Amino acid sequence: MSFVKEFWEFIKIRKKYWLLPIIIVLVLFGGLIILTQGSAVAPFIYTIF
Amino acid sequence: MTSILGISAFYHDSAAAILVDGRIIAAAQEERFTRKKHDSSYPFNAIKFVLKYSKLKLSEIDYIVFYEKPFLKFERLLETYVALAPKGFIQFAKAMPSWLREKLFQKKIIIDSLKKIEKNFNDEKKIYFSEHHLSHAASAFYPSPFEEAIVLTADGVGEWATTTVAIGNKNDLQIKKEIHFPHSLGLLYSAFTYYTGFKVNSGEYKLMGLAPYGEPKYVDKIKENLIDIKSDGSFRMNQDYFNYSTGLTMTNSKFHNLFGQSPRNPKIEKVTQFHMDIAASIQKVTEEIILKISKSLKEEYKIPNLCLAGGVALNCVANGKILEEKIFENIWIQPAAGDAGGSLGGALALWYLELKNKRFVSKEDDMKGSYLGPQFSNQEIKDKLSNLGAKFHEFDENDIINKTAEDLNAGKAVGWFQGRMEFGPRALGGRSILGDARSPFMQKNLNLKVKYRESFRPFAPSVLREDVNEWFQINIDSPYMLLVANINNSKKIEMSEKDKNLFGIDKLNVQRSEIPAVTHVDYSARVQTVNEKTNPIYYKLIKKFKEKTSCPVIVNTSFNVRGEPIVNTPKDAFDCFMGTELDTLVIGNCYLIKKEQNPSLKKDYTKQFELD
Structure with missing residues (x-):
């Protein structure tokens, strides 16, 4: 959680709010890719693409 | 007492440095321990070494500084990809997994890694992040002998900055332009x-x-x-x-x-x-x-x-x-001008800029000749060499200096291992291969038979500080081999018209000065001035060589082969000695002759390291 807080602080100070949507999508997909590597969740990713 | 541990890692040349009450105690690059050139992995070994050398436990360290800001770097990457999309997709796809897996979470990685050194470490409030170019600027200004200076830093890229100008004044350092x-x-x-x-x-x-x-x-x-x-x-x-x-x-x-x-x-x-x-x-x-x-x-x-x-x-x-x-x-x-020096700079920036401590400027710089790495006692050296099956003779300091000077005069290639290892890319007489600068064959011999590297590459001279002006067109300290100057006209041998017309590497075979082994084809040399105070034994060696030959200049190249990091331990030195055509090896007070060694200990050293 401290990471999210720190990153939010960073975004605020740098006033780079427009990066947020990109980061959220990246983290979601990135997390999904990492999670699905060789796991039972794998089929889920195919349904997205 | 306040101690600061500086860390640089994850891109190239990982390193660790330690400051105690603002004094630089120890610093080393990870590559020297892992034997992997430009090792960028987390510097476990370097951290362990700096802690051991300063007799501190990790829990006793007051602050830990990472040399750059990962969030800012991530911002630069994202903005670049967005600005250039769709062009950068391949790079983006390559870069993102490592960022999302680890680089973005560097604080956690640092804490987890430090836990491997000391289980109970969990004080994340101790961890600070400096800026890449501020770290460079701090490493250049704070150890310098100047109260006030312009500080110029330039490299590939840090977070956003690639070139910065800062003004340093007493304990203050402000970046003015980027x-x-x-x-x-x-x-x-x-x-x-x-x-x-x-x-x-x-x-x-x-x-x-x-x-x-x-x-x-x-x-x-x-x-x-x-x-x-x-x-x-x-x-x-x-x-x-x-x-x-x-x-x-x-x-x-x-x-x-x-x-x-x-x-x-x-x-x-x-x-x-x-x-x-x-x-x-x-x-x-x-x-x-x-x-x-x-x-x-x-x-x-x-x-x-x-x-x-x-x-x-x-x-x-x-x-x-x-x-x-x-x-x-x-x-x-700064002798460790590359990213390794960022570990030191990050720590110095925290000490002066964040903690606002007073700065005392010394007449010489604070880098201690850049001899900030590990050292080994004579007993440790003897034990190690005996374990390795090496045959060696033990002499007192004067005799070993005399013998080494004689070997250099006889045209031998000498491995020289004394005192603390250097911090930064240059060998400065702590872990060096030495030779006679007057020999017309030395450059080729060292390049091809000892270092296994390209024949066009020049070697650098070590010269007594007081004699530098007589041999080179320079009259200031250059202790870190970071200044190039021309050979003095009186020592030059002018090339004939025929020689002048030679192309490229053919020029190398023409004897261009009284010290051809360290004279580049344009009469330049990358000079290291040797001072009695910073490296007494190395100074005495060159002085002895001068007594014998009237020449206060010797060849100094790093103790390694092409693609190998500079040797760190007596074992590394012995391995390199046995794997190359070095004639003698001098480690502390121990003197080794190649011909006396057991031939079965020889190694094929040429293929051990990936060529750079």
Whole structure:
């Protein structure tokens, strides 16, 4: 959680709010890719693409 | 007592440094322990060493500083990809997994890694992040002997900045100007390193060494197409010719068409006159930029002292030009100018800028000759050598100096291992291979039989400080081998008309001075001045050599072979000794002769390390 807080602080100070949507999508997909590597969740990713 | 641990890691040249009450106690690069050149992994071994040397436990450390800000770097990457989309997708796809897995969570990685050194470590409040170029600037200014100085840093790229100008005054250091990515002097030089078939981030020295063999024929082409240089030295690069922002190479086909050739493939293509001319041209452009920046800064701030750091500050030829032009009264260059020095700079920045401690400027610098690494007692050396099955003789200091000086006079290649290991890329008489600078065969012999490296590469001289002016056109301290100066006219041997017309590497065979082994084809030399105070035993050795030969100059090259990090331990030194054609090895008070060693201990050393 401290990471999210720190990153939010960073975004605020740098006033780079427009990066947020990109980061959220990246983290979601990135997390999904990492999670699905060789796991039972794998089929889920195919349904997205 | 306040202690600060500085860490640089994850890109190239990981390192750790430790400050106690603002004094630099120890610093080392991870590559020396892992034996992997430019090792970028988390510096476990270096951290363990600096803690052990300063007799501190991790829990006793007050602050831990990482040398750059990962969030800011991530911001730069994202903005670059968004700005250039869809072009940079391949690079984006390659970069993101490692960012999302680890690089973005560096604080956690640092804590988890520190836990491996000390289980109960969990004090995340102790962890700070400096900025990449602020770390470089701090490493250049705070240890320098100046109360006030202009600090210039230049490298490939940090977070956003690639070149910065800062003003240091007492304990204060303020960054005044920056040039941002993708406009980068370091990346421009690296692009040409790549184009001439050398490895980016390590082959830049080779390009610099190759430059004097060529003619700077392509300077206009570079200036007209690749880079727009303003009168104050600031610059913009034409990204149409480069591929590093979006692709997986440094240059693109437009760049190759401009010069009429594809990048050299080092596996199948030799270095030709074309590559030498390219090297000469980019070196000249680099010097022009550095000189213009230096002149404009001197004019603007009117401060007589200059400090340099960042990878570009390792371009000792350009540094020598600043000196030659007499733009500044004094120049000081951080010996660990690359990213390794960032560990030290980050720690210094915290001590002075965050904790606001008073700075005491010493007459000499605070780097202790850059001898900040591990050392071994005579007993440890003897035990290790005995375990390895080495045959050695033990002498007292005077005798060992006398014997080594005799060996050098007899033209032998000597492995020299004394005291603490150097911090930074140069061997400065702690872990060095030494030879007779007067020998016309020494350069070729050392390059081909000892170092296994390209025959065009020059060697550097170590000279007694008090004699430097008699042999070289320089009369200031250059303890870190980061300034290039010409050989004095009285020591030169003029080339005949026939010799002058020789091309490229053929020039190398012409004896150009009384000390040919350290005279480059353009009569230049990368000088190391040796001072009695910073390295007494090395000083005594050169003095003894002078007594015997009237020459206070010897060849000093790093104790390693091509692609290998500089030796760290007596074992590394013995392995290198047995794997190469070194004649003798001097470790502490132990003296080893190759012919006396058991031949079965010989190793095929040439294939042990990946070529750089």
